[in-house]
Amino acid sequence: MTRRFSYGPSPDAKGKGGSSRTGFRLWAPGQPGVTLQRRDAEPVAMQATAGGWWECEAAAAPGTRYRYALGNGPTVPDPASHAQDGDVDGWSVVVDHHAYRWKHGDWRTHPWPQSVVYELHAGAMGGFRGLVGHLPRLAALGVNTIELMPVNDFAGSRNWGYDGVLPYAPDETYGTPDDLKALVDAAHGHGLAVMLDVVYNHFGPAGNYWHAIAPDFFRKDIRTPWGDAIDFREKPVRDFFIENAIFWLTEYRFDGLRLDAVHAIPDDTFLPELSRRVREACGSRRVYLVLENENNDATLLESAFDAQWNDDAHHCLHVLLTGEKDAYYADYADRPAEHLARSLAEGFVYQGEVSANLGHARGKPSGHLPPSAFVNALQNHDQVGNRAFGDRIHSLAPSDGVRAALLLKLLSPFVPMLFMGDEFFSERPFLFFTGFPSEDLAKAVREGRRKEFAKFAAFADPEKRERIPDPNAPGTFEASRLDLSERDKPAQAEAERFVTDLLRLRARRLAPHLAEARAVGAEALGTQGVRAQWRLGDGSLLTILAQFGDTAIPVQPGPGTLLAESLPGLGAAVAENGIGPRAAIAWLQEPAA
Known part of the structure; x- marks a missing residue:
C-alpha cells in the first residue's frame, strides 16, 4: 500500500471482493496497545513497529468514520485526521484526495515580488462555498493572492483559527475537503493564488489529545504563551508539521503558506528543514513561504523563506496616523517618521536594537534584502482584532491620512x-471571537481577554472592561462578518475606486520590474513625513512623498512624471507649497533611452 505521509489514513485501490482498503498509522510511543475503531465495523488491533509507531490495514472506504482506542488512555480522533464528523472530539473521516477532479490543474502562479495579498477569514466571508462568490470581485479589485486565516479544525463553531488542534482537517463549519479544493480551483480560474495561514507553534486549549497519545510530543522545560511547547527535537514531531505543510501544498494545491508566530518554535533547525523539504516536495512548482516572526531574523529571508510580515512598518504608520503610544506602539512613538524611513529603506526598524516594550534586543540587519522580503499592511487580523472593540483604522484616523498611507503601501515595492x-473602508469591526462549547473555557477566555486590557489606560476602569465584547457570544462573530452592502455608500465606493486605481497602476507600471527593485534611500521630512526612492529592475526611479501631519512640509517634487496622488491636485502644488497635510504623492522617472 502506497503511503505519501507518515501520519493519517492512506486509502488504496479496491482489494479482494471490491472492498476499499486503507492503511492507518499513529505515533504513540509508550502505549501498551492501540486499536482502530470503525463506526460500522469490528475493531482492529494495530501492530507495534519501530520507533513508537502503530500500524494496520483494514477495510475502510472513503467516508469511513474511525477513531483510535489507546491501551492506557481514552479513545481519540486521529491527530492527523483529514476531516471530522462531530467537531474535534468526534469521528475522523477517511478522505480520498484523488476523487476531486481539478479544472485548472496546469495553474502556475506569479513571481512572489508581484504579489498583492488579501487576507481574509473564511467563516466571516461565507465559508468555502461562499468565498467562491467573492472571487470575481477580488480579481477585479486588483489583488492576485488571497490568504486564508487558519482553516484547520478547532473546537466549537467559531474561531479565528489559531486554536486549531487537527492540522490536517479543514473545519467542517467551513465546508468539506472537496469544498476547499473547489475554492482553490476556482481562485486559480480567476488568476488568483491562494495562501494558507498555518500554526505550528502551539495547539488550542480544547480537543488536543496529543498529551494522552504521546506525552513526548511536548517539552517539559519550556512553555509558550499558549501552553506547553512542542518538542521539535523528536523526528516524528518534526515530520508531523513539515508533512502538514507539504500536505496543504500538494493535496489542496495551495500556492503558499504563512507560518504563524515562528518565534515561539524553540528549535533553530526546524524552519530551514521545513523550507528545504517543502521545496523538494514541490519540485519546479513555485510556492511561497512567508513568516510571522517577532525576532526579525533576516537570515531566514536570505534563501529559505520568501518574506516576513513586517510589523515594524505597520506600527510606524499606525503611530503616525493615530498618535497611539500604548504597548508595542511605544517602541515607535519617539521618532515615528525616522523609523518609517528606515523601514522603507531597509525593511526592519529593529535590527538589533533594544525594544523597550519587550525588554531585550530584537532583530538582525535587513538592508541587504529586497523589498519583496517584507509584507507591509495597514491592517491585518491581529492589528484590528486584538483591539478591544475591533476598531479599523478608518475609524481611528482621518480618511485623507488613511488614503496617503494606502498610496505609500500599494505603490512601494514591498x-x-x-x-x-x-x-x-469597511466600518464593520473585526473582533476576537470563539465558539467553545465548554462554558468554563468560554468564561476563562472572556475574563482573560478583559484582564489583558487592564494595562491600558483607557480600560483601567473595570466597568469599561466589562463592555469589551464577549468572544464566545454568537453576536461577536456576527458583528465581524463582512457586509458588502457597505460598498454602496458614496464614501466606501470612492475608497474602493481609489484602491482599484492604485492596484491597476501597480500592475501596469511597476509589477514587471519589482523583482530587481532596490532602495536608493529614505529620509524623514520633519517629524511626520517621509521621502523614499527605489530603483526598479528596468532602471526607472520611483519616488514617494508621504506626510501625516496637519501642516504642509516644504519639499521639492520627485524626478519624472506624476504617477499617483492621494487626493487630486496635490502633485501640481508641491513645487510652490510643499506637500500638504495628510497627503502622499508618487513620481516615476523612466530610464534614459
Missing part, C-alpha cells in the same frame, strides 16, 4: 497586503 474590507 509586497502589500489588504485585510478584508480595507478596500472599501
Whole structure:
C-alpha cells in the first residue's frame, strides 16, 4: 500500500471482493496497545513497529468514520485526521484526495515580488462555498493572492483559527475537503493564488489529545504563551508539521503558506528543514513561504523563506496616523517618521536594537534584502482584532491620512497586503471571537481577554472592561462578518475606486520590474513625513512623498512624471507649497533611452 505521509489514513485501490482498503498509522510511543475503531465495523488491533509507531490495514472506504482506542488512555480522533464528523472530539473521516477532479490543474502562479495579498477569514466571508462568490470581485479589485486565516479544525463553531488542534482537517463549519479544493480551483480560474495561514507553534486549549497519545510530543522545560511547547527535537514531531505543510501544498494545491508566530518554535533547525523539504516536495512548482516572526531574523529571508510580515512598518504608520503610544506602539512613538524611513529603506526598524516594550534586543540587519522580503499592511487580523472593540483604522484616523498611507503601501515595492474590507473602508469591526462549547473555557477566555486590557489606560476602569465584547457570544462573530452592502455608500465606493486605481497602476507600471527593485534611500521630512526612492529592475526611479501631519512640509517634487496622488491636485502644488497635510504623492522617472 502506497503511503505519501507518515501520519493519517492512506486509502488504496479496491482489494479482494471490491472492498476499499486503507492503511492507518499513529505515533504513540509508550502505549501498551492501540486499536482502530470503525463506526460500522469490528475493531482492529494495530501492530507495534519501530520507533513508537502503530500500524494496520483494514477495510475502510472513503467516508469511513474511525477513531483510535489507546491501551492506557481514552479513545481519540486521529491527530492527523483529514476531516471530522462531530467537531474535534468526534469521528475522523477517511478522505480520498484523488476523487476531486481539478479544472485548472496546469495553474502556475506569479513571481512572489508581484504579489498583492488579501487576507481574509473564511467563516466571516461565507465559508468555502461562499468565498467562491467573492472571487470575481477580488480579481477585479486588483489583488492576485488571497490568504486564508487558519482553516484547520478547532473546537466549537467559531474561531479565528489559531486554536486549531487537527492540522490536517479543514473545519467542517467551513465546508468539506472537496469544498476547499473547489475554492482553490476556482481562485486559480480567476488568476488568483491562494495562501494558507498555518500554526505550528502551539495547539488550542480544547480537543488536543496529543498529551494522552504521546506525552513526548511536548517539552517539559519550556512553555509558550499558549501552553506547553512542542518538542521539535523528536523526528516524528518534526515530520508531523513539515508533512502538514507539504500536505496543504500538494493535496489542496495551495500556492503558499504563512507560518504563524515562528518565534515561539524553540528549535533553530526546524524552519530551514521545513523550507528545504517543502521545496523538494514541490519540485519546479513555485510556492511561497512567508513568516510571522517577532525576532526579525533576516537570515531566514536570505534563501529559505520568501518574506516576513513586517510589523515594524505597520506600527510606524499606525503611530503616525493615530498618535497611539500604548504597548508595542511605544517602541515607535519617539521618532515615528525616522523609523518609517528606515523601514522603507531597509525593511526592519529593529535590527538589533533594544525594544523597550519587550525588554531585550530584537532583530538582525535587513538592508541587504529586497523589498519583496517584507509584507507591509495597514491592517491585518491581529492589528484590528486584538483591539478591544475591533476598531479599523478608518475609524481611528482621518480618511485623507488613511488614503496617503494606502498610496505609500500599494505603490512601494514591498509586497502589500489588504485585510478584508480595507478596500472599501469597511466600518464593520473585526473582533476576537470563539465558539467553545465548554462554558468554563468560554468564561476563562472572556475574563482573560478583559484582564489583558487592564494595562491600558483607557480600560483601567473595570466597568469599561466589562463592555469589551464577549468572544464566545454568537453576536461577536456576527458583528465581524463582512457586509458588502457597505460598498454602496458614496464614501466606501470612492475608497474602493481609489484602491482599484492604485492596484491597476501597480500592475501596469511597476509589477514587471519589482523583482530587481532596490532602495536608493529614505529620509524623514520633519517629524511626520517621509521621502523614499527605489530603483526598479528596468532602471526607472520611483519616488514617494508621504506626510501625516496637519501642516504642509516644504519639499521639492520627485524626478519624472506624476504617477499617483492621494487626493487630486496635490502633485501640481508641491513645487510652490510643499506637500500638504495628510497627503502622499508618487513620481516615476523612466530610464534614459
